[in-house]
Amino acid sequence: QVQLVESGGGLVKPGGSLRLSCAGSGFTFSDYFMSWIRQAPGKGLEWVSYISRSGSTIYYADSVKGRFTISRDNAKNSLYLQMNSLRAEDTAVYYCARTAAVTWSFYYFDYWGQGTRVTVSS
Amino acid sequence: SYELTQPPSVSVSPGQTASITCSGDKLGDKYASWYQQKPGQSPVLVIHQDSKRPSGIPERFSGSNSGNTATLTISGTQAMDEADYYCQAWDSSGVFGTGTKVTVL
Numbered sequence: 001q002v003q004l005v006e007s008g009g010g011l012v013k014p015g016g017s018l019r020l021s022c023a024g025s026g027f028t029f030s031d032y033f034m035s036w037i038r039q040a041p042g043k044g045l046e047w048v049s050y051i052s053r054s055g056s057t058i059y060y061a062d063s064v065k066g067r068f069t070i071s072r073d074n075a076k077n078s079l080y081l082q083m084n085s086l087r088a089e090d091t092a093v094y095y096c097a098r099t100a101a102v103t104w105s106f107y108y109f110d111y112w113g114q115g116t117r118v119t120v121s122s
Numbered sequence: 123s124y125e126l127t128q129p130p131s132v133s134v135s136p137g138q139t140a141s142i143t144c145s146g147d148k149l150g151d152k153y154a155s156w157y158q159q160k161p162g163q164s165p166v167l168v169i170h171q172d173s174k175r176p177s178g179i180p181e182r183f184s185g186s187n188s189g190n191t192a193t194l195t196i197s198g199t200q201a202m203d204e205a206d207y208y209c210q211a212w213d214s215s216g217v218f219g220t221g222t223k224v225t226v227l
Contacts, residue, residue, distance in 0.1 A: 035216065037216070037218075044208060044218060044219075044220055044221040045157070045159075045165065045208050045210075045218040045221070046218065047210075047215060047216025047217065047218060050215075050216065059214070059215050060215075061215060061216075062123070095164060095165070100170070102153050102170075102171055105212065105214075106152060106153045106211075106212045107212050107216065108153070108155035108167065108170045108171075108210060108212075109155070109157070109165075109167065109210070109216075110167050110170070110176065111167075112164040112165050112166070113164065114164055115164055
């Protein structure tokens, strides 16, 4: 069965950095697009970033552009999110999600991990 | 940036039909997906490509999308359907709706 397991969350001071990881199993990781989605405490879902199967195409939400970097290692079946210059408003549970393509311009998220919590506070 | 608006809450009696709307500019020209999230759990895909149910999702969940509005319908609502529901579309980036809390009274 499809499994996505995130790790790397924790408490970090404003301006600090954190690297999240997501390990995929139960499917051919390199065949799928992947995304990061976050949810602030008591709030709704916010899409953060997307990466294509090869890593050649990447998108970011405006709120994280220039601060976060998504990457993947298909040999290790792993997805990453490098988060720099963290702010209090980045506090959230971060989910990795397998991303299915309807066409080249429409995507949805068919499997989600359990999430990893990131808290940005002094 | 593209926005999707949902009603904050919907109440339904057990066995009745719940309808959750999702409004966005020309949403019918895009594909809508829907996710269910129960407290303390990760979201689960319940509808994709407007009206398709993933395997394992009960038939009581259905969807439609036309004009500016996508709709998730839960027929014969059960207590286990009480959850937050989010619509989602893609407009050069991922976009989620504001979320709707469904309460089964």
